[in-house]
Amino acid sequence: MPREFLNTERIAYLTMEVALRPDIPTYSGGLGVLAGDTVRSAADLELPLVTVSLASRKGYFRQRLDANGRQQEEADPWEPSERARPLQARVVVPIEGRDVWVGGWLYVLEGGLGGRQPVILLDTDLGENSADDCELTHYLYGGDAAYRLKQEIVLGIGGARMLHALGFRVRQYHMNEGHAALLCLELMNRYAYPNDDLRPGETPYDIPRVRDLCNFTTHTPVEAGHDKFPYDLVDRVLGDFIDRQTLRRLAGEDQLNMTRLALNSSDYVNGVARRHAETSQHLFPGYHVRYVTNGVHPQTWTHVAFAGLYDRSLPGWSHEPELLVRADCCLSDEAVWQAHQAARRDLVALVRDRTGIGLDPEAFTLGFARRMTAYKRPELLFSDIARLKAIAGNHPLQIVMAGKAHPRDEEGKRAIEAIHAHMHELAGVIQTAYIPNYDMAVAATLVAGVDVWLNTPLPPWEASGTSGMKAAFNGVPHLSVLDGWWSEGRIEGVTGWAIGNGDADGDDATHLYEKLDQVVLPLFYQDRAGWLRLMKNVIAKNASYFNSHRMMRRYASDAYIR
Template sequence: MTTDCSSVAYFSMEIALDPALPTYSGGLGVLAGDMLRAAADLGVSMVGIALVQRKGYFDQHLDDLGNQSESPTAWEPEKVVEPMLPVVTVRIEGRDVRVRAWRFLIKGLGGHVVPVYLLDTALPENSPWEQKLTDSLYGGDAHYRLCQEMVLGLGGVAILPELGHSLISSYHMNEGHSALLTLGLLEERLEGRALSSATEEDIHAIRAKCVFTTHTPVPAGQDQFPHDLVSRVLGEERTAALEVTGACPAGSLNMTYLALFGSRYINGVAMQHGEVSRGMFPNYPIRAITNGVHAVTWMSPAFGDLFDRHIPEWRHDNLYLRYAIGIGTSEIREAHVQAKRRMVAELKQRTGVQLDEKVLTIGFARRAATYKRADLIFRNLDRLRWIATHCGPIQIVFGGKAHPSDVGGKDLIRRIFESAAALKDVIKVVYIENYDWRVAPLLYAGADLWLNTPQRPQEASGTSGMKAALNGVPSFSVMDGWWVEGCLEGITGWAIGHGPESPDDEVFEIAALYDKLEMIILPMFYGRPTAYAEVMRSAIAINGSFFNTQRMLSQYLANAYFRPAVA
């Protein structure tokens, strides 16, 4: 039992806690970890809830043609995190499934601690199948996923008071995976009475405690479960209660709709994403709080040392990064040279490819999903070859996993390998196998240009470009997600194509990508290095000082956690 009580409980299916722990798959989990690290730094009373994910997401294996295969990322919580004594039960398919927790402590710069509890069903009292419910992140079929989400939402609500966290004022759902916590809170309030007896006052009381952040700008990304499965897994009484919430359109339980119904404050993760979400869910008052990244975590040693010398307050107050604008461009360039050297050495060790430290290096690393269009730069190989031959050499570094069941994502990786082979005489292309937190910071800091080419408006926010900006790496991106707010053309980076108000035109975007590489970026990088360093410096001062989790968390504190939402 703990003795402290946290006022905000942050629920997320995945949380990136440490590079060695496979408790995350990508951006959503990294954001969650960065949020909780910022809470620890700022002394905010929070607690995190996730699943233990004993087999992690997966390890990625790529052959010479770019074919992806997967294997589990096994780890032993017993050797890393602290076991907690309380055990609670979650009623799944008419059986009591026992749930315990492991505790990981996030320690802030000033010594404040934020506990994170990883829920686990691997207990001998559970059946062999039930013991595996907390094994695989985003694994299994709909049945497995629904049971997992019951453990997260219902189990998390049940175990928090047993762990000593009994004064929770806000339950924050990071995406819809934990939406069943609203049902758990209602059952807790009713104290054994039938769910059908719940009144409007009861619903209002639950809603007053809940905050929901949606990350999904397309309907296909929402978790949905068929009615017969929901009835079998949750039981008829719970299913009937969910049906009156409006969360079961077209005969399926939609976890996004459940979270929307059960929350007093709802937000998208960028200003544009807020607009898109209001269009998708016009009956709900959706705000926006733009994502950020944890500056201390993602800052390279070279830039951290530079800022410690010039603006030592930056670690405790990221807004001080604004004053990076006064640092000389020669020092900016020298710090980047050090970061790039580290990246080149690591890539040589991992891949055997020796990159040239003096060549413009483009970075593109994120989940391999078709809408992210990692291969957009290869749509006209002849044009790209001409640019690299006549305007200045280019080398490109890719990284990212495709979900094991994502055929399109796996095809995307193969196409990148095919393009790399076709260009090998003029452009070095490296694809990093098993891209994760351990190698990501080297790319964010070591690339010279950060590329992002999503299909608009499917990039809810994106955070990789924010991490690059902290290290003086300008973005070259389609105007989507955070870049709509972060792009000052020619000052913090460059836009690909029109702004978000224009219709999508991939042909135009491809032409704009090549034109700016040829006519603006490469001539500046090779011909006016001081001007390029000024863009790097502005990326830090303008974007790094704003797109961080200190600012993001302060907005959640002011607008979501401790102030009632205004419809």
């Protein structure tokens, strides 16, 4: 391990997935992309972080779609030795009564401003392990409950042990979701009291010390979304790693709830948007859930044409994105429109290359891309095909979509098929393209090249959402349900528009059609000066704030320095 990473105390950031670059498939979606942006901002700001994740040698999956939109999953392997260097240390973790060896790889992420951050990718594909144990770090979110529990042992317990073996001095641990919560059990064993010092009935663990070391960020606003494991499985896989009475007290009486374990073992707990923190507070009463609203990495998600414009007009923006607050008065209409046209050309080229569909480079383009699952409501836009066609009859409209469904999410897969059926219904009236195999590279082109970014989750299930923030760096306004970050970022008619009033039982489809037909499209086609004023407002009021530099400075001041 290079000495430069060991000469200062660091924050250990543990995450099941992390998006380092498009061709390293160690991420599946928003959680991993957020983790990658966290590391990139830490590099730019020179915050001492060390990230721990899994090597995920077989990746998530490569999506292939047939003509009817049926999703087929293909392997998406990568070779860690081509991008990272092997670690010299190895540790063991207890699984089903045997020692499983954990090695790893060091990936050095270099920020745009010269900072460097170590990322450790844990790997059990070692000669010392059985064939089954070698595969524990192969598949991101693969396998059954037993496989997931074993992965989380590798991440939490193995991650803590690997950091110790490599000589890192850890100031604080930050768990990105509950997947890493078994880290807390490892720390409890590390800081256990000598048995001779205990009175009858006393816990053998210095839990206050562990809590002082741990921070926990929850991303899931519904109870069903949190990892839980039955105790008979825990007993079989984890054995007597920790006193069962203590574990049940911290993680739940009926089953091991990873979120409750993290909540009870952390002094600092936060949600990822103001509304999400409120939802989490109701979901887990008795805990103090703060909020640090997510952000996105400025340079990663800003199209090269806009980055050049900002470099010329607002130098220093990539280190201090708050300088973008001046965009509304410092950027000319012509320069903003030229940058947008460059981004649009890249999107048109991508769609033609990946789908064979030729978009109209002058027509209003609506973008929607995210994980395809029920609560995201990807079909809401197509609720009334006749109404949608009538809207397009008033003003030309085209749609670009993308997104994967989890291999076991049959409802999400059916949604992709239904969208393709709607595409055929709209043929000749609304050009619609669905880009397969959504990843970071596709996302960057999409959020920059469309005219409006659409988001339609069922409230209050959107913890934060970050795609609209990425769009904001490219002057693209948001049209969204009032949930997640948009509850904070929306200034009606200034940074975008709301769909409905944020209630789960509202008629959001009708509100969406009305907003498109009566507000958004007329402004785009009939008031170009007003539209450009809107684009500059989006940059000035949303991009300047909803970025991962601000997010990391908040974590540093609120969580890490205490």
